[in-house]
Amino acid sequence: xxxxxxxxxxxxxxxxxxxxxxxxxxxxxxxxxxxxxxxxxxxxxxxxxxxxxxxxxxxxxxxxxxxxxxxxxxxxxxxxxxxxxxxxxxxxxxxxxxxxxxxxxxxxxxxxxxxxxxxxxxxxxxxxxxxxxxxxxxxxxxxxxxxxxxxxxxxxxxxxxxxxxxxxxxxxxxxxxxxxxxxxxxxxxxxxxxxxxxxxxxxxxxxxxxxxxxxxxxxxxxxxxxxxxxxxxxxxxxxxxxxxxxxxxxxxxxxxxxxxxxxxxxxxxxxxxxxxxxxxxxxxxxxxxxxxxxxxxxxxxxxxxxxxxxxxxxxxxxxxxxxxxxxxxxxxxxxxxxxxxxxxxxxxxxxxxxxxxxxxxxxxxxxxxxxxxxxxxxxxxxxxxxxxxxxxxxxxxxxxxxxxxxxxxxxxxxxxxxxxxxxxxxxxxxxxx
Amino acid sequence: xxxxxxxxxxxxxxxxxxxxxxxxxxxxxxxxxxxxxxxxxxxxxxxxxxxxxxxxxxxxxxxxxxxxxxxxxxxxxxxxxxxxxxxxxxxxxxxxxxxxxxxxxxxxxxxxxxxxxxxxxxxxxxxxxxxxxxxxxxxxxxxx
Numbered sequence: 001x002x003x004x005x006x007x008x009x010x011x012x013x014x015x016x017x018x019x020x021x022x023x024x025x026x027x028x029x030x031x032x033x034x035x036x037x038x039x040x041x042x043x044x045x046x047x048x049x050x051x052x053x054x055x056x057x058x059x060x061x062x063x064x065x066x067x068x069x070x071x072x073x074x075x076x077x078x079x080x081x082x083x084x085x086x087x088x089x090x091x092x093x094x095x096x097x098x099x100x101x102x103x104x105x106x107x108x109x110x111x112x113x114x115x116x117x118x119x120x121x122x123x124x125x126x127x128x129x130x131x132x133x134x135x136x137x138x139x140x141x142x143x144x145x146x147x148x149x150x151x152x153x154x155x156x157x158x159x160x161x162x163x164x165x166x167x168x169x170x171x172x173x174x175x176x177x178x179x180x181x182x183x184x185x186x187x188x189x190x191x192x193x194x195x196x197x198x199x200x201x202x203x204x205x206x207x208x209x210x211x212x213x214x215x216x217x218x219x220x221x222x223x224x225x226x227x228x229x230x231x232x233x234x235x236x237x238x239x240x241x242x243x244x245x246x247x248x249x250x251x252x253x254x255x256x257x258x259x260x261x262x263x264x265x266x267x268x269x270x271x272x273x274x275x276x277x278x279x280x281x282x283x284x285x286x287x288x289x290x291x292x293x294x295x296x297x298x299x300x301x302x303x304x305x306x307x308x309x310x311x312x313x314x315x316x317x318x319x320x321x322x323x324x325x326x327x328x329x330x331x332x333x334x335x336x337x338x339x340x341x342x343x344x345x346x347x348x349x350x351x352x353x354x355x356x357x358x359x360x361x362x363x364x365x366x367x368x369x370x371x372x373x374x375x376x377x378x379x380x381x382x383x384x385x386x387x388x389x390x391x392x393x394x395x396x397x398x399x400x401x402x403x404x405x406x407x408x409x410x411x412x413x414x415x416x417x418x419x420x421x422x423x424x425x426x427x428x429x430x431x432x433x
Numbered sequence: 434x435x436x437x438x439x440x441x442x443x444x445x446x447x448x449x450x451x452x453x454x455x456x457x458x459x460x461x462x463x464x465x466x467x468x469x470x471x472x473x474x475x476x477x478x479x480x481x482x483x484x485x486x487x488x489x490x491x492x493x494x495x496x497x498x499x500x501x502x503x504x505x506x507x508x509x510x511x512x513x514x515x516x517x518x519x520x521x522x523x524x525x526x527x528x529x530x531x532x533x534x535x536x537x538x539x540x541x542x543x544x545x546x547x548x549x550x551x552x553x554x555x556x557x558x559x560x561x562x563x564x565x566x567x568x569x570x571x572x573x574x575x576x577x
Binding site for chain 1: 536
């Protein structure tokens with residue numbers, strides 16, 4: 001697959017790491033000198049820029065967290081002046097006060113370049129029509145993808161979220177070849193299209209999906225690909241990193257994290273120690289080139305693994321695997337860690353039930369009680385009660401096996417669980433209500 | 434004997450066990466001017482199956498499907514019973530003696546006597562046995 005910038009994308013690993021070291025060193029000097037926030041943090045950690053003598057010395061630097069951004073609302077950590085800022089984005093603030101991200105023109109350029117590389121790596125380019133069905137506005141998804149798609153010479157259909165029937169009409173009329181949206185919104189589009197009598201596979205030119213902004217699974221990918229006749233690629237990013245930043249390549253084997261843009265570490269969320277490639281831990285990112293809101297060892301809270309081997313596509317940059325859960329989404333049920341994504345993964349392998357689900361956790365007496373509500377598929381409904389009971393037992397059994405926790409399953413009518421046109425909220429934890 | 438004319442199409446609907454679900458089904462059928470001739474609800478921890486004989490099963494199926502319900506057709510038979518003590522015994526005995534299992538059943542008692550609706554494991558055998566033993570089976574045309 002051709003590269004947007006082969007010199008960087010296929011650069012030998014040693015050269016990449018040398019480049020990263022230089023960028024890190026200058027970043028640390030700059031922040032120590034000009035950012036009161038980072039200066040104080042480095043002092044607290046008793047680390048000086050002179051201590052950074054090799055790439056792995058990044059581990060000497062302090063972590064920063066989402067709460068640091070909230071505590072410094074709106075722009076106390078910014079290292080660019082108002083004159084240099086060209087844009088703001090504001091995160092949804094679902095877990096507290098919103099966070100504000102500012103961008104200089106260089107920040108926007110790096111963001112756009114990162115996406116241009118990613119979109120090219122899945123085979124998109126001139127002649128493609130990319131329907132951007134992420135929200136436009138304060139959320140980074142719409143505008144980020146918009147500029148990335150324009151940069152590669154594709155035609156952008158800035159559809160944003162909502163008005164789904166119109167989206168489907170435009171998809172047909174303007175021959176959209178790719179769509180960028182959340183996986184749950186694409187499922188919703190698929191369902192609405194079916195109701196309208198539109199077969200996405202046959203009646204549209206759609207062949208690529210760039211899906212992200214919420215966790216999803218390999219099973220969901222297979223289902224989307226088979227059902228809609230497209231190749232579905234995962235995309236990763238958060239507003240603090242700029243927005244949606246890193247995509248999978250055509251190999252679908254994890255996100256390429258461009259080493260000239262970001263330095264990735266996987267750490268143990270409890271001890272903060274760096275883990276080896278292939279080990280499961282919390283994603284921690286240092287953005288090497290960011291002017292307005294620099295990020296050193298930012299602990300995103302996403303759980304994943306990193307792969308260092310060279311991808312079959314020829315790109316030398318490390319890959320991180322599909323996000324398995326969030327440190328803070330993690331449910332502790334009777335002392336056992338449970339991620340909603342594990343539930344989704346288990347359900348995907350059971351054809352009798354749908355992909356939407358809801359987890360309800362309650363405390364009954366001293367014990368936690370986990371209920372999973374899932375839709376019974378039309379094809380597997382029979383008049384016989386005992387066959388429905390068997391489906392339920394099968395789902396309970398599979399969930400218990402994969403989660404190591406007793407789960408009660410409630411079968412509900414198809415279409416009755418809430419569909420979300422943005423980030424899915426699939427967990428109702430009544431213990432905290 | 435034309436066995437098929439005694440095979441009646443019952444509609445079976447999956448329903449969550451929560452307030453308003455039966456009303457939703459009944460409202461949809463009423464809107465389509467579909468008359469319910471007999472029905473029952475089977476309940477199992479958390480969900481239920483509503484089973485009904487209606488005058489227009491296809492129309493009922495399409496309407497409920499369009500509303501997102503899980504719905505299936507099931508073949509059942511209807512046997513005329515004497516509306517008096519021992520009436521059920523006479524019918525049940527025929528099937529029991531023939532080794533035919535009743536999966537479920539429900540009944541109604543109307544102007545023209547009592548009727549037992551049966552879902553059995555061997556429907557053709559059941560029809561033959563009931564006919565030859567002299568009991569009266571209701572034809573499909575009585576319902577739809």
